[in-house]
Amino acid sequence: MMFLKYAAYRFVTMLITLLVVSVMIFVIINLPPGDYLSNQIAELRSTGQADGVAKAEFLRTEYALDRPLWEQYLIWVGFAEGPQGYFGLIQGNFGWSFEFDAPVADIVGDTLWLTVLVNLAAVLFVYLIALPLGVIAAARSETWADYSAAFVGYLGLATPNFLLALLLFYYGHKYFDLPIGGLMSPEFEGQPMSWEKVKSILVHLIVPTFVIGTSGAAAMMQRLRANMLDELSKPYVETARAKGLTPTRMLVKYPLRMAFNPFVADIGNLLPAMVSGSVLVSVVLGLQTIGPALLQALKSQDQFLAGFVLMFVALLTLIGTMISDLLLVLLDPRIRYGARAQ
Amino acid sequence: MLDRCFLRFAAALLCLSTAAHSEVLRESGYWKRQVELGELPPIEERVPDEPLVVDLEAKGRSFGTEGGTLRTMVSRSKDVRQMVVYGYARLVGYNEKYELKPDILRDIEVEDERKFTMHLRRGHRWSDGHPFTSEDFRYWWENVAQNEELSPAGPPEFMYVDGTLATMTFPDEVTVVIEWPGRNPGFLQLLAQATPPFIYRPAHYLKQFHVDYAEPEQLEIAVDNARVRGWAALHNGNDDLGKFDDPALPTLQPWMNSDVQTASRAIFERNPYFHRIDARGTQLPYIDTVEMTIVGSGLIAAKTNAGESDLQARGLDFPDIAILKKGEADGANYRVLLWENGAASQVAIYPNLNYSDPVWREVMRDVRFRRALSLAIDRHMINRALYFGLAIEGGMTALASSPLFDAADLAAWSVYDPEMAGLLLDDMGLTERNAAGIRLLPDGRPMEFVVETAGERQEVENALAIVTDTWRDIGIKLVMRPSDRDILRNRIYAGVTMAAVWFGWDNGLPQSYTSPDYLAPTDQVFFAWPMWGQYYQTGGEAGEPPDMPAAERLMELAQDWKHTTSAQDRERIWREMLHIHAENLFGIGILSGAPQPIVVNRRLRNVPERGVWAWDPGAHFGMYRIDEFYYEDPQAKFTQ
Numbered sequence: 006m007m008f009l010k011y012a013a014y015r016f017v018t019m020l021i022t023l024l025v026v027s028v029m030i031f032v033i034i035n036l037p038p039g040d041y042l043s044n045q046i047a048e049l050r051s052t053g054q055a056d057g058v059a060k061a062e063f064l065r066t067e068y069a070l071d072r073p074l075w076e077q078y079l080i081w082v083g084f085a086e087g088p089q090g091y092f093g094l095i096q097g098n099f100g101w102s103f104e105f106d107a108p109v110a111d112i113v114g115d116t117l118w119l120t121v122l123v124n125l126a127a128v129l130f131v132y133l134i135a136l137p138l139g140v141i142a143a144a145r146s147e148t149w150a151d152y153s154a155a156f157v158g159y160l161g162l163a164t165p166n167f168l169l170a171l172l173l174f175y176y177g178h179k180y181f182d183l184p185i186g187g188l189m190s191p192e193f194e195g196q197p198m199s200w201e202k203v204k205s206i207l208v209h210l211i212v213p214t215f216v217i218g219t220s221g222a223a224a225m226m227q228r229l230r231a232n233m234l235d236e237l238s239k240p241y242v243e244t245a246r247a248k249g250l251t252p253t254r255m256l257v258k259y260p261l262r263m264a265f266n267p268f269v270a271d272i273g274n275l276l277p278a279m280v281s282g283s284v285l286v287s288v289v290l291g292l293q294t295i296g297p298a299l300l301q302a303l304k305s306q307d308q309f310l311a312g313f314v315l316m317f318v319a320l321l322t323l324i325g326t327m328i329s330d331l332l333l334v335l336l337d338p339r340i341r342y343g344a345r346a347q
Numbered sequence: 348m349l350d351r352c353f354l355r356f357a358a359a360l361l362c363l364s365t366a367a368h369s370e371v372l373r374e375s376g377y378w379k380r381q382v383e384l385g386e387l388p389p390i391e392e393r394v395p396d397e398p399l400v401v402d403l404e405a406k407g408r409s410f411g412t413e414g415g416t417l418r419t420m421v422s423r424s425k426d427v428r429q430m431v432v433y434g435y436a437r438l439v440g441y442n443e444k445y446e447l448k449p450d451i452l453r454d455i456e457v458e459d460e461r462k463f464t465m466h467l468r469r470g471h472r473w474s475d476g477h478p479f480t481s482e483d484f485r486y487w488w489e490n491v492a493q494n495e496e497l498s499p500a501g502p503p504e505f506m507y508v509d510g511t512l513a514t515m516t517f518p519d520e521v522t523v524v525i526e527w528p529g530r531n532p533g534f535l536q537l538l539a540q541a542t543p544p545f546i547y548r549p550a551h552y553l554k555q556f557h558v559d560y561a562e563p564e565q566l567e568i569a570v571d572n573a574r575v576r577g578w579a580a581l582h583n584g585n586d587d588l589g590k591f592d593d594p595a596l597p598t599l600q601p602w603m604n605s606d607v608q609t610a611s612r613a614i615f616e617r618n619p620y621f622h623r624i625d626a627r628g629t630q631l632p633y634i635d636t637v638e639m640t641i642v643g644s645g646l647i648a649a650k651t652n653a654g655e656s657d658l659q660a661r662g663l664d665f666p667d668i669a670i671l672k673k674g675e676a677d678g679a680n681y682r683v684l685l686w687e688n689g690a691a692s693q694v695a696i697y698p699n700l701n702y703s704d705p706v707w708r709e710v711m712r713d714v715r716f717r718r719a720l721s722l723a724i725d726r727h728m729i730n731r732a733l734y735f736g737l738a739i740e741g742g743m744t745a746l747a748s749s750p751l752f753d754a755a756d757l758a759a760w761s762v763y764d765p766e767m768a769g770l771l772l773d774d775m776g777l778t779e780r781n782a783a784g785i786r787l788l789p790d791g792r793p794m795e796f797v798v799e800t801a802g803e804r805q806e807v808e809n810a811l812a813i814v815t816d817t818w819r820d821i822g823i824k825l826v827m828r829p830s831d832r833d834i835l836r837n838r839i840y841a842g843v844t845m846a847a848v849w850f851g852w853d854n855g856l857p858q859s860y861t862s863p864d865y866l867a868p869t870d871q872v873f874f875a876w877p878m879w880g881q882y883y884q885t886g887g888e889a890g891e892p893p894d895m896p897a898a899e900r901l902m903e904l905a906q907d908w909k910h911t912t913s914a915q916d917r918e919r920i921w922r923e924m925l926h927i928h929a930e931n932l933f934g935i936g937i938l939s940g941a942p943q944p945i946v947v948n949r950r951l952r953n954v955p956e957r958g959v960w961a962w963d964p965g966a967h968f969g970m971y972r973i974d975e976f977y978y979e980d981p982q983a984k985f986t987q
Contacts, residue, residue, distance in 0.1 A: 037834050038841065044833035047840070050872065059498050063583055066499075067576060088576055105424060106592070108574075115610060171649060178653050185653055186646040191612035291643025293610055301423070304831055 012331060019323045026319045031078045034308045040070050041103045041306045068101060081312065100309030104301055109313045112298055119188055120294040123287070124279045126210050130218035131225055139229030144256055146234060158226045161219030167289040170216045177212060184209055186291035213290050217283045229264055236260035273329030277321040371628035376413055377635045378619050387619055394630060395468035397453055399623045401631065401975060406443070408953045410625060411633040411977025418657045419637065422644035427613045429661065430591045430637065434600035435969025438465065438538045443971065445858055445964060447535050451599055451622065460530040460912060467521040472620040473597035477551045480520040486550035488515045490557055491586070496579040505537055505544055530909060533862040541966035545588040549597040556582040601632040601974040613639045623974060632974035654680045657948035660960060660967065665734060665806060668944045680949050685942035689961020692743045692851025692936035694810045696798060701878035701891065703842045706790050712895060715771040717932040718760045722768035723821045726761060726937055729813050733806055734941050743936030744925050746855040748959065751921050756929035768821045786822035795824045797845045799838065802829030807848050810937060840877050847874045851936050853962055859918040866924045867905035868893045875933040897931045950979040
């Protein structure tokens with residue numbers, strides 16, 4: 006009962022937070038002077054394209070950009086009546102992207118699963134690299150194995166992503182015939198799944214995964230190493246050694262499990278990272294994920310697209326933290342429901 | 348009367364000649380199947396009765412063979428509109444000598460720069476096979492431009508001359524007459540732009556979205572399906588010849604949209620009704636399909652280097668030349684040509700004469716200050732450091748390939764002379780300095796000269812870094828502020844930027860018949876006088892009137908140019924205006940004519956070895972007529 010009450014309370018605060026976030030997002034996107042269409046008109050005029058100006062003017066009224074900001078916000082969320090009636094986020098209309106000239110829902114929908122795929126691949130890669138290296142570094146601490154693992158990790162952290170990407174592309178193409186940029190060969194776009202398409206995607210994923218992964222692995226490695234070293238100096242490890250457990254078994258049975266604790270708490274952050282991770286890398290590598298679309302939208306003040314993506318990420322973050330909070334409440338008796346629950 | 352007789356005679360002659368060449372028209376291999384199946388009429392019925400026969404030999408070009416795919420890359424999905432620029436089918440268009448020639452039009456008669464009589468080609472068809480006639484012009488003029496719902500702001504500005512609207516008449520289906528009471532000398536140049544105003548629209552297609560023509564119920568359903576607010580929004584959404592992203596919308600360009608349009612690729616196929624043929628009766632374009640891939644802008648050079656593009660200049664900059672040349676030397680499938688950039692300056696600094704800070708404004712309005720800034724730029728060092736010494740050093744003026752070029756203007760106040768610059772500043776009375784050696788403004792603030800950039804071009808930032816050093820020597824501290832294109836423009840138009848960097852004039856190749864408006868304070872896009880430009884553009888409602896003699900003189904000259912038709916007068920006016928700019932340094936040009944790398948597939952023919960890479964006039968590749976490019980052996984497969 007107590008738990009359900011807490012969950013409900015968390016849910017309500019989440020909605021309020023989301024509302025506040027939506028106001029902030031909308032205000033911040035609109036902070037620079039002008040809006041997408043006025044910039045568009047300036048661009049058209051400066052390149053002498055008299056033709057497009059009338060069209061842009063037309064869109065201003067169509068999407069209520071000629072109204073005051075607070076009114077635009079209310080229309081966007083769906084609290085006020087816009088040119089198309091009550092038709093905002095709440096009513097399931099995510100808005101229109103001027104930059105891509107398409108409904109926001111289409112743009113996000115097309116890129117979402119690829120975004121998740123890229124980030125998932127990167128996370129798996131991080132785990133695959135960081136876990137063994139971290140454990141080895143801890144078990145053989147202060148030896149050449151520890152130092153070379155640290156060296157590899159920090160090298161990945163220190164190399165600028167885009168530089169690494171360009172180098173890998175250049176040599177990968179030269180010696181292994183790897184494709185440059187993108188997530189699949191263009192001819193597979195919009196085609197149904199097929200074995201060929203899967204192959205194309207996998208080959209295209211090699212470089213991005215490597216680039217994103219190497220930058221994230223070092224932090225994880227060092228955290229795991231530190232946690233492991235804490236555990237390894239505890240008495241039960243001595244006992245296990247004295248009882249003659251094999252070193253590997255001894256490592257895996259207790260210390261590693263204990264060292265994993267913080268990573269379980271991280272699961273809450275994974276959810277938003279799946280969508281909003283690796284924006285810059287995607288931009289540089291030309292991946293068709295949501296990142297480049299978001300960056301472009303922010304740069305050109307394409308407010309509905311940028312607003313929606315940011316809202317979406319905010320929602321995922323909130324849901325993620327809610328899940329991890331609830332899990333911790335269930336799992337760890339030391340955590341209380343707070344003063345409210347007395 | 349006489350004219351009409353003559354026209355008839357000419358038409359008769361033309362009929363004879365068309366009859367003559369219709370026998371030698373060759374069916375295209377690409378459409379062969381469709382023709383055999385009866386889905387497409389044969390070639391004789393597809394080209395106009397009087398097609399445009401391109402004279403390849405006169406250009407020193409060879410006859411080509413049909414076929415193949417041209418791969419090229421752009422960096423944004425909306426860049427598919429480049430196909431309109433590259434295709435460059437215009438009512439009238441520039442040839443490589445910058446002469447205006449009829450293209451879509453069979454002929455055009457201009458009387459006194461007031462009356463424009465356009466003759467269409469009989470039998471010319473849209474890419475969907477529907478006739479292209481004067482009705483398409485009428486529809487645009489009466490049902491689009493003058494429809495209050497489609498054009499809430501009224502007809503477009505370019506149809507007004509001195510506040511009077513044009514009258515358009517349509518004597519028959521192949522004749523359109525546009526007339527103004529006053530002169531409109533820039534009208535043909537406007538029609539020949541890289542992004543022209545489309546004064547014709549495919550009426551037969553668009554009428555289904557127009558409230559005056561469509562079935563009310565059908566229109567209702569279409570509006571609902573498109574989830575827009577009304578018929579006008581629906582019509583506007585479907586009516587965009589310049590966007591080039593709608594396979595359903597007919598076009599007159601050499602290639603048309605195919606069904607393949609994804610987020611990262613668009614394929615264009617040959618327009619079966621295109622109006623140009625070669626003298627052997629082969630319909631242009633030679634190349635069957637164009638495949639445009641959308642990739643991240645940072646990857647264009649790498650992918651080009653890997654041989655994934657057959658014709659590429661967009662997204663390639665001067666710094667990429669090294670790696671591209673290396674690839675070429677390593678036996679890639681491409682060649683690298685170096686074309687001249689057509690902007691008047693590669694990098695130009697614009698001190699804002701309308702800056703909101705009164706002290707700085709007075710300083711910047713003093714010509715001695717601007718001359719000092721220019722004299723203290725070591726152009727030779729910048730050229731060597733950034734362009735291997737290949738660019739032309741000098742101020743902003745007409746390029747050497749323009750007939751209006753004057754070497755004195757290029758060199759005026761632009762040869763490195765820090766001593767002279769220091770003397771000019773001393774002469775202004777700016778002799779006080781702070782501990783760091785920076786001169787002080789009359790009100791005691793240090794002279795920190797803030798130059799804002801769009802943050803898009805590495806070369807700008809590198810050049811400014813070198814300028815920073817040499818300006819420090821004369822006691823001026825340059826502070827660079829990168830932002831974003833749109834933000835930069837908004838700030839300049841609001842008068843809050845001290846100075847900005849941009850290219851020089853877009854058109855560095857003016858001819859005497861080019862309108863010199865962009866040299867006069869008529870537009871806020873020239874960053875030295877945003878307020879004066881606004882004043883002119885809004886008829887005095889915004890901004891402020893020019894109040895410097897040189898600027899007023901420029902305005903006067905621009906007006907004079909409009910009121911004369913003699914080529915000599917116009918040239919004289921142009922020269923004086925260029926000279927005023929060179930002496931006053933409203934824009935401080937640093938370099939011009941930097942080479943633009945053009946990457947061309949080794950088997951691609953008819954691509955000029957030397958050309959000018961310019962937006963307008965030029966339309967990038969458009970003026971060089973991509974439709975005449977062809978593959979040496981189009982059937983050979985690419986090695987991907």
